[in-house]
Amino acid sequence: MDAPAPILRMSGIGKEFPGVRALDRVDLRLLPGEVHALMGENGAGKSTLIKVLTGVHTADEGAVELAGKPVAFGSPLEARQAGISTVYQEVNLCTNLSVAENILIGREPRRFGRIDWQRMRARARELLARMDLDLDVSAPLSSYSLAIQQMVAIARALDVEARVLILDEPTSSLDADEVGQLFQVMRRLKDEGIAILFVTHFLDQVYEISDRMTILRNGRLVGEYLTRELSQVELVAKMIGQELEALDKLHGEARSFATPLVEARDLGRPGAIEPFTLTIHEGQVVGLAGLLGSGRTEVARLLFGADHAAGQLSIGGEPVTLRTPRAAMGHKIAFCSENRKRDGLIEDLTVRENIVLALQATRGWTRPVPREQQDELVDKYVKALRISPPNPEIPVRNLSGGNQQKVLLARWLILEPRLLILDEPTRGIDVGAKTEIQRLVAELSGGGVAVLFISAELEEVLRLSHKVAVLRDRRMIAELPNDDELTKDVIMETIASGGRT
Amino acid sequence: MRRLLWPILVLAALLLVNLIFTPGFFSIQLREGHLYGSLIDILRFGAPLILVSLGMTLVIATGGIDLSVGSIVAISGALACLQISQDQGLFAAVALALGLCTLLGAWNGFLVAAVGIQPIIATLILMVAGRGLAQLITDGQIITVNDPAFKLIGGGYLLTVPFGILIVIAVLAITVFLTRRLALGMLIESVGGNAEASRLAGIRARGIIVMVYAFAALCAGVAGLMISSNVSSADGNNAGLWIELDAILAVVIGGTSLAGGRFSLGGTVIGALIIQTLTTTIYSIGVPPETTLLFKALVVTAVCLIQSQAFRDKVFHRRGRAAPPRPVTEEKVRVST
Amino acid sequence: MTTLSLGGGRTIPAKYVPVLVTACLFVAMFVAGGIRYEGFATGQIVLNVFIDNAFLLIVAVGMTFVILTGGIDLSVGSVVALSTMIAASLMTGPGWPPYVVVPLVLLVGSALGLVMGYLIHAFDIQPFIVTLAGMFLARGLCYTIGTESIPITDPTFTAFAQTRIDLIADMWISPSVIIAAVVVLVAAYVLHYTRLGRAVYATGGSEQSALLMGLPVGRTKVAVYTISGFCSALGGVVLSFYMLSGYGLHAVGMELDAIAAVVIGGTLLTGGTGFLLGTVLGVLVLGLIQTVLSFEGTLSSWWTKIVIGMLLFAFILLQRLFSARTRS
Known part of the structure; x- marks a missing residue:
């Protein structure tokens, strides 16, 4: 089958920052009607390539062709006007403005130079309807969840006659339903002939949605492949440049734990997490599994005193009330937060x-x-x-x-904490560092430290934990010992069934 | 030290300008057991500003700002003079004035840390109301006092050195000790850099913020005593007028970012001296004093431009094209991928 | 998805609450004054507040633009003074006609604003510091022109100062009020119905996002400081109608009044939220405080400052509680 002519072709792109060669003669081509995954570890040059493409950075060398014509964008605005729209990982919208404005600001429908609010709202509703979303378009964006804000960002990108849509890690803050919804939208756009460049850390998603991928490593091009022709193992090997080590369980033999360290009884916080009961023993790794927004971080924050909790908590047998993180630290509890920049x-x-x-x-x-x-x-x-x-x-x-x-x-x-709470410690970091951190968790647990391990990647949770607590819709629905029978499928079924057997 | 380079150069340039117009500018004499000289005058008259600026530095480092210090200067002077004029005793008067100032500062800190009001607004309240309060204390009059012991604070000498300079040295030493020898500085920088992350690291940010605003107000209170002691009177309307702006300028010129985080006490002192020297320079080179503000505006603009990364980039960029390529700078550019 | 769309519906009236509270306060003060003092509850009292504060209202309109972008303009008071000074000196000294002087004054004010906006945008310097420098510069220029008050005797200006425009039932306003009203209406239109206005809100909401959305953030920032400079100059012209003099010590501390009016009017100093109507109400409340104090007679002038401070506190506290509730 002959592929259609590429809508976008970047060839021999080089970019140097003082002391770092960020891109070294990288090629990329995007075909209309295809989802193209851009793969690579942190530091591979994905973001720099996208920034060059969208005019944030100028390339030191190389050429960009859009629909056969050479182009060079001086700003994201110029790129957008040429039909290259980008949706970033952090939602870059103004939450104080209305939904309609966020979609259309900069190209509001006008009559005699005056903004036509009525037509603007109608147009916004139309664009959202294309994505099966029904929102109050005159409400401020801040009244909607992060996931909805992301969708609004995509609706905004769609309003221009986009020929190329760049989605830079759009799924990292979406739950499974929302990812499904996003993929539906992506498929529809693909059918309309738009070329989509998709960046993500989730391998499953790459295989679910993408047709083709370009792999970068250390600023160099590894190659371009058809997704269906490249196995996951090969992909990972190409990304990290070596064979992946065997993914065995790190926690060793299943053990029974005698000394309870932290016991939460009916601990909860209205609006954040329903009362839950959880015991963590010394030396035990407890995994928290659940979709994004299921209350994982909320559990962690209550145990660390970052938010006020109702219910009972005892540490080492003593009943305690944790009003501040400082109080929790007094009991040798430590909390590595998910958002390094904001909370770390x-x-x-x-x-x-x-x-x-x-x-x-x-x-x-x-x-x-x-x-x-x-x-x-x-x-x-x-x-x-x-x-x-x-x-x-x-x-x-x-x-x-x-x-x-x-x-x-x-x-x-x-x-030297007795309980270490790790909230997504491996999110957004490269495979090498990830393995090191996992190994460290196993070591700490061997030394008698209790660990509460939170991760969106079920494999990782299964690999490390002695027991897994499953959350859904801000409720703890099950506590499962991590024996041979516990698999990813079992956890997913538990989440799907809501813990009913 | 590199970030102090520009402020030091500006100060040195200003002093040199003075030397050209006033040949004896650098000479310091001992007359009647007192130190005299233009440099001493700069330090002496700049003392209140340095004090206010030191407190302001810590406030700005926490990511805040304190607009109320000018009003606090007025309140401090007003209350002390009122007490002295009613024969309450010098010690009681000073203690009461400084106590009230500290309390007002803690109030600012409370609004910022516990109520969560933006610092610029929280202190705007006291900036507006404080002037009224100072006038209320003096009943709209200028209170004149005649107490030799009170006169010492702002106008007297101890061991040949103007007393005000000694106070500044003492406050500076205390501040350096608290922030750099003890861990207060790091915790302030942490709170200013990222308040939520600091809380999750177990830092009692509220306590630190309240303390810093109280300290800034205390410094302003001492400055207020100095100013009113120097003229032996209290003027609720005009004492310390706009000193908060000069203090903020001093801090910024000294290289502390208004966004909070890293701070430099040395830079602040130099910044305050630049502002004071500028005033002195204008008198000594014979420019009409009305134009002081013009020069201040120019210096502020120049210093801020020099410190602006964007400005330096633009200037260097142009030079870079004309001249042969510069060697790669050692500056680290964060490459985000 | 249906549950999510519910969340939006509830919060719509929320953004009007601060303005409503200010309006209620104004009405309450007016009614209370009417009960307490003879001859207070007349329409002319409200109109007098407008007449006496027309210049403040114009300046506060410019300040609203700046604050909505998340900036601040400390130079307004000095620019007002400079405008009265330039107008007075040019008309009194060389005897330039007002139709040359007034456009020139407006041009100078706008140019000052433009330069400050450019410095803030191009070199990424804090607005606080740049406008502080502008404040010093403008005040310094005043003193350079002259340290004494210069009277204005130009017939056009004096005519403007003495004209009364009669309304129904013995009520009247001055031409300055009409100028202020036009400024308010034009500004409200710009903020609500033009791209510039929406870009002002977007920049105040999140500058980074606005930039990535392709909005002309730099141009917007330069524009708001230019608008503020223009408003200050116009405020200066109106003040010289009112005072019939140019003086370097006019409008000292006026930036505080303007900021206070904007804040009491419900605009957040962090930018992105607020209405021009709120600013109008804020100016009215400030003006009415002075009227009440003058009716009271026994209270000294410094009580104005203390009351304004307390009001600021109350409103800021209200905003704070309010924003805490909408977030949760």
Whole structure:
């Protein structure tokens, strides 16, 4: 079968930042009516390539052709006007404006230079209807969930006569239903002949939706493949450049645990999570499984005192009330939050300062951690976690996502917690760092530390946990021991059936 | 130290300009057991501004701003003078004035940290109402006092050195000790860098914020005592008028970002000295004093432009084309992928 | 999806609540004043507030634009003073006619705003600092022109100052009120019905997003400071009708009044939310406070400041509680 002529062709794209060669003669072509997955680990150059394409960066070398004509965009606006629309991972809309405005601002229907609000709302409803969405278009966008906001962003991208639609990790904050809905929209657009460039970390989604993929590694092109001709194992191997290590269970033999550490009884918070009961033993890894928005993070926040909880909680047999994170830290509970930028790191401060921050916080400002002790601790964890670059005096903002995650981990490890809560510790980081973090969890549990492990990837949860608590719709619906019978399918069935047997 | 380079250069340039117009500008003499000289004057007259700026630095580092310090300066002077004029005793008067100022600062901090009001608005309340309060204390009059001990604070000498300079040195030393020897500085920078992340790291951000605003108000209170002591009177309407703006300028010139996070106390002191030197310079080179504000505007614009990354990029970019390519800078560009 | 669309319906009236509260406050003050003081509850009292504060209203309109983008303009008071100074000196000294002087003054004000906006946008410097420099510059220029008050004797200006436009039932307004009303109407139209206006709201909502949505954020920012500069200059012209003099110490601290009016009118200082009608009400409330104090007679002028401070506090607290509720 002959493929149609590509609508977009990028050839020999090179881009250098001081000290880093971000792209090295990379080619990319997009065919009309195809979903094209752009694959690669963190640092492979995916974002830079997209930014070059959409005019955020200018390429140092190489050429871009749109429908056979050479183009060079000076800004995202120019790219959009040429028919290349982008939807980013973080929803880049103005939540204070109405839904209709967010879809149409910049090209509002006008009459004699005056914005025609009525036509604008009608047009917005029309575009949303194309995606099977029925929203109140004059309500402010802030009154809708993140997933809906994402859909609105896509509706916005669709309004221009888009020939190329770039979806940069659009699914990372959507639950399964919403992903399905998004894919439906993508298929419809594909049938309309739009070329879609799709970036995601979820391999399943790539195989579900994409026709073709381009793989990058370290700023170089690995190759372009038809999705159906490339197996998952081959894909991963090409992305990380080596054979993936065997995905065995890391927690070793199933054990029984004698000493309960944290016991939550009817712990809950109205509007966030229904009362749940959960016991975590010393040395035990408890996995939390559930779709996005099922209440995983909420459970973690209650156990850490980040939000106020109703119900009973006891730690080491003593009943406690955790009003603040600080109180939880007093009981040696640590919480690595999901959103590193917002809830984790202080980007201004150095790696060293970020690592000792929690320790310093427990001592208060009047008793500084002596500098020698700081250096010693930091040095130990930079080495142990292989934080790179191994210079603790650079601002943490200069580190890659995976290394930032390790810095956050180090912050909590020096407190020697009895319970470590990890909320999506491997999200958005490369495969190498991911394996290291998983191994670390297993080690900690071997040393008697209890771990509450939250991840959207069920494989990972299964691989690490001794027991899995399943959440759905902000309710804890089941607690399953991780024996041989527990598989991904069982968990998914439990979620689907709502825990009824 | 690199980020202090520009402020230091600007200060040095200003001082040199003075030296050209006033040959004896750098000379310091001992007269009647007192230090005299233009440099001493700059320090002496700049003392209240330095004090207010030090407090402001910490507030700005937490990501806040304090517009009310000018009003607090007026309140402090007004209350102290009122007490002294009613023969309440110097110590009681000073203690009462500083106590009230600290309390007002804590109120600002409470609004920001506990109620969650934007700092610029929270302190705007006291900026507006505080002036009224100061006039209420003085009943709209200018209170004149005649107390030699009170005069010492702003106009007196101790061991040949103007007392005000000693106060500044003491406050600076205390501030440096609290922030750099103890861990307050890092925690302030952390709260200013990311408040929610700091809370989740177990930092008691509220306490720190309240403390910082209270400290800024205390500094302003001391500055208020100095100003009213220097002129032996309290003027609720005009004392400390616009000093908050000068203080914010000093902080920004000193290289602390208004967005919060990293701060530089040394930079702030230099920034405050630049502003004070500018005033002195205008008098000494014989420009009509009415134009002080014009020069201030120019210096502010120049310093801000120099510190603006975008401005430097544009200037260097143009040069880069004309001249042979520069070697790659050591600046780190974050490559996000 | 049906449940989600419900969430939107409830919050629509929410954005009008701050304006409504300000309106209620104004009515309550008016009624209370009417009960307490003889001859207070007349239409002319309200009109007098407009007459006495027309210049503040014009300046506050410009400030609303700036604050809606999330910025701030500290230079307005000084630009007002500079405008009175330029107008007075040119008409009194060389005797330039008003139809040359007034456009020139407006041009100077707009140009100052334009330059400040450009510095803020192009070099990414904080608006607070840039407009602070603008404040110093404009005030400094005033003193450079002259340190004394310059009286205005131009017949056109004095005619403007003395003209009364009679309305029904013995009520009257000054031409300044009409100028202010036109400014308010034009500004409301711009904010609600033009792309510039919507870009102002978008920029205030999220500058980053607005940029990625392809909106001309830079141009918008430059535009709002230019508008604010223009409004300040026009406010200065109107003030010189009112004062019939140019003076470097006119309108000291007026930026605070303008900001207070905008905040009391329900506009969030973080940008993105607020209405021009709120600003009008904010100015009215500030003006009415002064009227009440003058009727009271025994209270000293500094009570104005204390009352405004307390009002600011009450409104900010209200906004705070309100935004906390909508978020949850």
